Each structure stands twice: as structure tokens, then as C-alpha cells.
Amino acid sequence: MKFESLKLILLFNLLSLTITAQNNSPFEWPKNEITPIFKEFLIAYNSNDLQILESFTDKFYAKNDKEAAVYWKGIFLEYGEIEPFSIAKEYSNENNQGIFFRGKHTKSWVMIMLRMNADNTKVIGKTVGRGMLPSGNISSAYNPVSSKELVPYLEKYLEGLDKTDYFSGSVLVAKGDSILFEKTYGLRDKQKGNKIDTNTTFNVASTTKTFTAIAIAQLVEQGKLNYSDPISKLIPEYPKDIADQVTIHHLLTHTSGIELDDYKPFNMDNDSAKSMNDFLSAQIKHIDSLNEGRRKNFKVLNKFDYSNENFALLGVIIERISKMSYAEYVEKNIFTPLHMRNSFADVNKVSNHNNVATGYSYYDSNDKLIDGTRHEAQTEDYYLSPFGGIYSTTRDLYTYLKAINKHTLVNKDTQELLHQKQAKRFETDNLSMHYGYGFYIIKKVETVSVGHGGTYHGVGSHCYYYPETDHYIIVLSNYGAIFSNTVAIHIESLIGLNN
Numbered sequence: 001m002k003f004e005s006l007k008l009i010l011l012f013n014l015l016s017l018t019i020t021a022q023n024n025s026p027f028e029w030p031k032n033e034i035t036p037i038f039k040e041f042l043i044a045y046n047s048n049d050l051q052i053l054e055s056f057t058d059k060f061y062a063k064n065d066k067e068a069a070v071y072w073k074g075i076f077l078e079y080g081e082i083e084p085f086s087i088a089k090e091y092s093n094e095n096n097q098g099i100f101f102r103g104k105h106t107k108s109w110v111m112i113m114l115r116m117n118a119d120n121t122k123v124i125g126k127t128v129g130r131g132m133l134p135s136g137n138i139s140s141a142y143n144p145v146s147s148k149e150l151v152p153y154l155e156k157y158l159e160g161l162d163k164t165d166y167f168s169g170s171v172l173v174a175k176g177d178s179i180l181f182e183k184t185y186g187l188r189d190k191q192k193g194n195k196i197d198t199n200t201t202f203n204v205a206s207t208t209k210t211f212t213a214i215a216i217a218q219l220v221e222q223g224k225l226n227y228s229d230p231i232s233k234l235i236p237e238y239p240k241d242i243a244d245q246v247t248i249h250h251l252l253t254h255t256s257g258i259e260l261d262d263y264k265p266f267n268m269d270n271d272s273a274k275s276m277n278d279f280l281s282a283q284i285k286h287i288d289s290l291n292e293g294r295r296k297n298f299k300v301l302n303k304f305d306y307s308n309e310n311f312a313l314l315g316v317i318i319e320r321i322s323k324m325s326y327a328e329y330v331e332k333n334i335f336t337p338l339h340m341r342n343s344f345a346d347v348n349k350v351s352n353h354n355n356v357a358t359g360y361s362y363y364d365s366n367d368k369l370i371d372g373t374r375h376e377a378q379t380e381d382y383y384l385s386p387f388g389g390i391y392s393t394t395r396d397l398y399t400y401l402k403a404i405n406k407h408t409l410v411n412k413d414t415q416e417l418l419h420q421k422q423a424k425r426f427e428t429d430n431l432s433m434h435y436g437y438g439f440y441i442i443k444k445v446e447t448v449s450v451g452h453g454g455t456y457h458g459v460g461s462h463c464y465y466y467p468e469t470d471h472y473i474i475v476l477s478n479y480g481a482i483f484s485n486t487v488a489i490h491i492e493s494l495i496g497l498n499n
Contacts (some may be wrong), residue, residue, distance in 0.1 A: 038097055045329050079103045080164065088111050110131070125259065170202070190358070204454050216314055230246065238313075253436075254435055257294050303423065304424060337408070340400065361378075400426060454481070
């Protein structure tokens with residue numbers, strides 16, 4: 001799927017994976033054969049010079065890879081200069097070396113692993129863990145700050161990112177009903193020079209899924225649906241052998257096994273969809289091409305496998321049960337009662353709004369680096385989709401999350417069900433990620449967050465609530481997810497949510 005095309009990267013962006021750090025002392029390079037090559041790599045990388053990067057890849061890559069230097073140039077455009085912090089022990093062995101780096105100015109974390117040949121003379125591969133955060137005592141990198149210290153610190157940090165063009169967007173941090181920090185940076189339209197302000201609306205990409213889940217939950221509360229309803233009851237034209245097995249519960253939790261995003265003809269039809277019926281027709285037309293050969297003797301997957309197709313079907317169900325378009329339903333039952341005046345689910349209203357953030361990216365629609373400058377992102381018309389198209393603001397999303405927690409949109413039992421762990425994405429000693437009904441539940445060490453994020457070229461959203469401390473961190477960027485999550489993850493650490 002376009003919104004989740006780089007699933008591993010998105011996972012790292014959403015989570016800032018926790019892996020044990022070596023210690024909090026000044027970094028010491030390991031004494032092995034890989035270190036001299038890694039040092040040369042770091043010099044080449046931090047030069048931000050394509051010719052120097054090409055000299056490094058020509059010298060040390062086992063195979064001639066013309067795109068390798070361009071790839072590292074792209075990473076630099078996301079992180080800027082990086083400094084080594086600690087060894088990633090889990091990613092290091094006799095022929096691999098993994099190191100946690102931190103952006104000198106962006107303060108963002110990345111784990112870079114070089115995979116070497118048997119005699120450690122040539123690079124045969126690499127792993128880049130965007131946002132991977134060392135656990136343990138990382139106070140040498142920064143200390144948590146108080147509420148009073150937060151505002152001046154964030155102002156200085158974000159003004160620096162704005163000046164160096166590493167961030168453009170809107171940031172809101174709150175505790176309960178009190179907003180601790182709310183600022184905007186950058187331009188919503190570079191051509192016209194219009195600045196982003198607190199009323200600027202951004203595409204929130206997959207954060208849209210939370211709205212779809214709320215809509216379904218409201219219909220269940222009204223007695224019009226049951227989570228156990230098979231989709232054959234609601235979409236009788238869907239192939240019966242699949243529709244009799246798959247329930248609304250499976251769709252809400254990404255556990256149905258309905259996924260087609262590896263099949264190019266489906267993607268082409270799905271990308272051109274202009275209505276829920278178009279999304280449905282694309283699935284039925286290409287259903288025999290289910291990913292991983294699942295069509296033959298179909299069985300419900302019953303384990304997590306992220307799928308926009310699931311939420312497309314939920315959109316169809318919302319329209320059929322409510323007798324309204326998806327946009328009309330969300331506006332009438334969520335936006336209007338909460339006075340979310342700068343939020344939109346209708347493409348025509350977005351087009352007519354005079355304060356919309358245009359997305360900008362270094363990459364084209366095929367994930368190819370265009371050059372060293374940002375261009376208006378090449379996007380399709382995804383606005384109608386219930387899996388990734390709503391537009392909103394940080395203030396509106398704060399209002400929305402608070403309303404869920406205060407049981408304004410759904411009752412207490414429903415809210416708890418939405419935020420209950422339903423499907424495991426993965427789980428380790430220090431980190432786990434589960435999916436509820438349209439919401440991620442993430443635990444980093446002892447810190448729990450509930451919400452969703454979204455990504456696409458020129459689109460980045462981080463919309464999370466931290467129930468144990470009653471914090472909200474909402475970051476929207478028209479530079480993409482790596483930039484929204486860089487800021488959000490740094491704020492988490494500053495206010496002690498990762499410690």
C-alpha cells in the first residue's frame with residue numbers, strides 16, 4: 001500500500017525501537033577490522049558530498065552499486081550530520097557492526113549496520129533502523145526537562161530545525177487539559193511563501209484509521225452492527241468463501257488476511273478510486289491475487305498483517321449502514337459535535353479550503369531521490385479513503401483524542417475496547433506493539449502510548465496519548481513521517497516518557 005509501502009521503516013518511525021545501549025560514556029570505537037571502514041564511511045556520509053560518497057562505495061562495496069552513494073545522500077537529507085553514541089550489540093558480530101548514531105542538529109536517532117564479507121574487507125549490505133533508540137542510561141545525550149524548561153528548549157530546538165529546513169509543520173504537547181507547547185514552523189506553500197499557522201490543516205495519512213474505527217464503534221453502540229458480524233452480511237457481493245469467515249473484528253485489527261498490495265494491477269485500480277464502491281470493486285476484481293497465495297482455500301489469517309484493504313471495507317460498511325457517505329458520516333458524528341472546524345474528510349472541502357499544507361519530498365512517487373531539494377510531493381487522490389485521507393490540525397486532533405478519553409464520542413466500555421490489545425505486531429522484553437480497534441498500543445519499557453501515525457511522501461503524522469502521565473504529543477509535518485516522528489520521539493525523551 002502507498003501509505004504503508006515501507007513497513008519496516010514505518011515501524012521504526014512509529015516506535016523508536018528499544019535495543020540495549022552499551023553505556024552512557026563517551027563513544028569508543030570497537031577494536032576490530034570493521035572499524036576503519038566504518039570510520040571512513042562516517043567521514044564520507046557527514047561530508048554530504050556525492051563524489052566522496054561514491055569514492056567510498058567504489059572502494060569498499062563488494063559489488064558495483066551505482067545507487068549506494070545516492071542512498072546515503074538520501075539518509076543525510078533526513079538526519080544531517082550524525083555522531084556515534086553506542087554499539088548496537090544485537091546487530092554486531094564477527095562480520096557485522098551496528099552503531100547507534102544521533103543527529104548532531106536533528107537529535108534524531110538511527111542505527112546503521114554494515115554487513116561485511118568473510119574477511120571484513122568489503123561491504124556486502126547494510127541495515128538502517130530509522131528512529132531506533134538505545135535503551136538504558138542515555139543521559140549523556142540529554143536529560144528530561146521540566147514543564148517550565150520544555151518551552152524554551154523546544155523553541156530553540158525547533159527553530160534550529162526550521163532554519164536548517166529539517167522540519168516544517170505543527171507541534172502540540174499537552175498534559176490533561178493544559179497545553180504545554182503549541183507552535184508552527186515552515187511554509188504551507190513554498191511557491192506563494194505562505195506560512196504554516198495553528199489553523200493549517202495537514203493530511204494525517206493512516207491516523208485516519210482511528211476515525212474509521214470510532215465510526216464503526218458508534219454504529220455498534222447504536223445496535224446497527226456487531227463486531228462479530230461477517231462481512232457477507234454487510235457486503236453480500238464479496239466472494240462468499242472469504243466473506244463468511246471475515247468479521248468486522250478481523251477488519252479492525254488487520255487480522256483478516258485480505259491484502260492485495262503486492263499486486264500492481266490492483267494498486268493501479270485502487271489508487272484511482274474515487275468512491276467506496278471503487279475500492280470495493282478493485283478488491284473483488286483482483287481477489288484471486290491475494291498476497292502470499294492466500295486465495296486458494298482461504299482461511300482467516302487471525303494474526304496481524306497491516307492492510308489498508310481492511311479499512312476500505314470498513315468504509316463501505318459505514319456508508320451502507322449509515323446511508324451517508326463516509327465523509328458525511330465523519331463530519332456529522334465526529335467533526336461537528338467536537339467543533340473540529342479545520343478537519344475535513346471531503347476532497348471538495350479540502351480543495352476549497354484556503355489553509356492547507358502542501359506536502360514536500362525529496363523523492364518521487366517511486367521512492368527515487370529527485371535531487372538535493374524538496375519538491376511538491378507527487379500524490380494520488382487519497383482523500384476519500386477511510387484508511388488514509390483525512391485532513392486535520394494539531395489542535396483539532398488534541399480535541400479529538402481528549403473526547404475519546406472523556407467518552408464524548410463513544411462510551412467508556414467502547415473506549416476501553418478500542419484501546420485493548422487485540423493483535424500482536426511484535427513483543428520483546430523492553431518493547432511491544434499491539435493493535436486494538438484502529439489504534440496502536442505501544443509499550444516502551446514502562447511507558448504506554450495509544451494512538452496512530454501516518455506516512456507518505458510529504459505527509460507525516462504522530463498522534464498519541466500517554467495514559468499513565470496524561471500527556472498528548474501531536475506532530476504534523478508536510479515534510480514526511482521521518483520529520484514528524486523525529487520531533488515526537490525527541491519530545492517523548494525530553495519529558496521522560498522513555499525512561
